[in-house]
Amino acid sequence: MRYWTTRYVLTLCIGLIVIGIISSFWLRYNTTQKGLNSIKSFSEEIAASSIDQEGNLSVGPYLSRMIDIRQRFLHLDRNLTLFITDREGRLIYSKPSVLPLEILKEITIPMDDKQGVQELTIRSDIKIFVVKQPIQSNGQVMGNVFIVHPVRELVRSTEEFQLLAIMLIGLGILGWLIIYLLTRKLAKPIKDVAEAANQILKGDYDIKLDKDIRELEIYELTNSFKEMTERLRQLEAMRTELLAGVTHELKTPVASISGLIQAVKDEVVTGEEAKEFLGICESETARLQKMVEDLLDFNSFITGDIKVNNESHDINLLVQEIAYQWLIGQDARSVILNTYLPDKAINIETDAMRLQQVLYNLFNNAKQAAVNGSQIDVHVSEENGQIRIDVKDNGAGIPEEERQLIFERFFRGKAKKDRVRGLGLGLSFSKMIANALGGDLFLNSSSSEGTVFTLTLKIN
Ligand SMILES: Nc1ncnc2c1ncn2[C@@H]1O[C@H](COP(=O)(O)OP(=O)(O)OP(=O)(O)O)[C@@H](O)[C@H]1O
Ligand SMILES: [Mg+2]
Numbered sequence: 001m002r003y004w005t006t007r008y009v010l011t012l013c014i015g016l017i018v019i020g021i022i023s024s025f026w027l028r029y030n031t032t033q034k035g036l037n038s039i040k041s042f043s044e045e046i047a048a049s050s051i052d053q054e055g056n057l058s059v060g061p062y063l064s065r066m067i068d069i070r071q072r073f074l075h076l077d078r079n080l081t082l083f084i085t086d087r088e089g090r091l092i093y094s095k096p097s098v099l100p101l102e103i104l105k106e107i108t109i110p111m112d113d114k115q116g117v118q119e120l121t122i123r124s125d126i127k128i129f130v131v132k133q134p135i136q137s138n139g140q141v142m143g144n145v146f147i148v149h150p151v152r153e154l155v156r157s158t159e160e161f162q163l164l165a166i167m168l169i170g171l172g173i174l175g176w177l178i179i180y181l182l183t184r185k186l187a188k189p190i191k192d193v194a195e196a197a198n199q200i201l202k203g204d205y206d207i208k209l210d211k212d213i214r215e216l217e218i219y220e221l222t223n224s225f226k227e228m229t230e231r232l233r234q235l236e237a238m239r240t241e242l243l244a245g246v247t248h249e250l251k252t253p254v255a256s257i258s259g260l261i262q263a264v265k266d267e268v269v270t271g272e273e274a275k276e277f278l279g280i281c282e283s284e285t286a287r288l289q290k291m292v293e294d295l296l297d298f299n300s301f302i303t304g305d306i307k308v309n310n311e312s313h314d315i316n317l318l319v320q321e322i323a324y325q326w327l328i329g330q331d332a333r334s335v336i337l338n339t340y341l342p343d344k345a346i347n348i349e350t351d352a353m354r355l356q357q358v359l360y361n362l363f364n365n366a367k368q369a370a371v372n373g374s375q376i377d378v379h380v381s382e383e384n385g386q387i388r389i390d391v392k393d394n395g396a397g398i399p400e401e402e403r404q405l406i407f408e409r410f411f412r413g414k415a416k417k418d419r420v421r422g423l424g425l426g427l428s429f430s431k432m433i434a435n436a437l438g439g440d441l442f443l444n445s446s447s448s449e450g451t452v453f454t455l456t457l458k459i460n
Contacts, residue, residue, distance in 0.1 A: 004187075008179040013172065020168050027160050031238060035154030035372075036129060038074045039147050040115060043133035045070060047145045050084060050093075055085055055137040059093040064451040067095065081148040087141060103128070103148055113141050119151070127151040189218045193225050205233040242410040242424070249291060249421055253284040253434060260284075287421065294425050298409070301429060308351040315348045315387050316341040319380050320354045326363050335367055337376045346382055349460040354433045358441065361426040362391040362453050368420045370396025387457040398446045407444065408430050430455075 049066060052058040057319045067082065081103070083094035089111075102122065109116035109132045116132040133145040189210060196207040207229055213219040218413075258276045263269050269277055270359075323339050367374045370393060379390040398406060398413065405411045412424035427441075434441040436460035 005180055005183050008183070009176050012175040014180065015174075016168050016172050020164065023164055024161065027164065028155050029276050031155050031160065032151065035076075035149075036117065036131075039129065039131050039149055040117075040133070040335070042070055042074055043115070043145045043147050046084070047133045047135040050135050050145065051137050051142065052422065057092070057137075057142040059084060059134060063093065077149060077153040079145075079150075079153075083146050083448060084135070084143060085146070086143040092143070100148070103130070107132075107146070111141075111144065129154075141212060186215070186218065189213055189215075189222055193222060194227065196229070200229060200232065205229055205236070238408075238411075239264070245412060245417065246410060246423055249423055250288070252421065253288045257281050257284050257288075274384070291421075291423055294423055294429075297429065298425055301432055302398050306354075306432060308354055308436050310349045310351055311348055312347055313352055314345045315350075315380060317350075318346055318350075318352055318355065319359070319389065322352075322359050323363075323378060326360055330367065333378070334370075335374045337363070337378065338378065340379045342381055346387065346459070348387055348457060350437055350457055353446060354437055355457070358430040358433050358455060359389070359391070361430045362455070365426060365453075366393035366395065366451075369393050370415065371396060382459075383456075385459060386439065387459060389455045389457070390452050391455070392450055392452045394450045397444070397451055403443060403446065 004081050046063070046067065049063055050057060050059055052060075071078070071080070080094070081094075081100060083099060084092050086092050090108070103120065106117060106120050107130050109118050109130065111132075113134045113136060115134070118130040118132075120128050120130060122128060129149050129151055131147045131149070133147075134141045135143045135145060141385045149179065173321075192209055196209055199207055207226070209222045210228060213222060260281050264274045268384070320339055323337050327335065327337055362377060366376045375392075375394045377392040379388075379392070381388050381390075396415070399415075402411075402413050406413070407427050408424075409428045410424040411428075412422060416422070431441045434455055434457070439456040441453065443451070444454040
């Protein structure tokens, strides 16, 4: 705040100084011109008063009096030099009686019938004005009036300068006050946001920011900061939860395997039963292996390189083959899978292994969603130059609030988390693969009757 206040005040001061300098030059010029005009009209008046009724040059005693009165009235310097010469240049009147000869020598105004002004510098630094006014009578020049006046004395009227100084100082104080108040008002919310950021850095998301801000930009800043904090809080909570989920998923089979092995080793179980125990161990190990593979895959997928190996396939045959393969591994009594294929064969350039990965994930999810007995319908169709595969199940559906999260890595639905083991990577993988195959995977619809996921693939 101090930084900005100093900068603004400095700018303000420089601005005011520049304005002050320009205005005082202008004022000086103006007052000089005004003073000069006064001298000119004064000289005209004297010239007019130096002619008597017959039209002759005459300098009576009344002239001195008149000069004194006018001089005071026009605020002219008391020490001005005034003299009158006749047609031949002889001096007939002067005030003061002793004339500064050094100046007289310098005067070069032509002696014609026009008013003339000359600016002189004497004694190297004193500037003076010399005004010459011809005295005319019946169109003839009878003589001249000369007034010598120091320039500085004309500018000495300080009133205007005082006013200017007061104005500039007033403006300076007012400007500083405005800057101070404004910076203080703007600095406070920014400081608050900085403090809130510090608080978040320490892991405390419970920030308090002023809601009642009238400046639009500051309001937007604090508002987006609050939104960002809320999002961060959610992400942090989700991260903790997901990590706990993954750890749990990995720990459970390890615990059960070690328990089973212990039982066999201690001969708590023997013979056929021990064999059965080892069989369970084997399947648990396989599941564990699958999860570790998923995690490794995830690692390589996250770096963005999903390799696809496109070859030409008849999509009907391919889907049928994949469905058949998957079904072999399932308990035929609890899973039914129907495929609905287009009448004509459609050739498509795609990676059969990747497509299998996606469909297996979808089939597994579909099977796991079913409550008693799973029925999966796979519809293949061609639409807008793309292949479209709909996988429909008869599960309980995905709750509204989870629908936008299911493609997040490690996300697992509340209902499924406690029922089926998994890492929550299936859908996010599948979507990445679908994108790599030039298509997409999205949730088509979901209700208590079942869920439909749609996979699209580009044909070539
Ligand atoms: N067909 C479906 N019916 C209902 N819910 C589903 C369906 N498919 C996915 N979901 C929901 O989406 C979540 C994420 O699915 P995803 O396949 O990514 O993870 P997962 O199946 O839980 O674990 P993984 O696939 O890694 O073994 C699931 O936990 C589940 O809640
Ligand atoms: Mg899954």
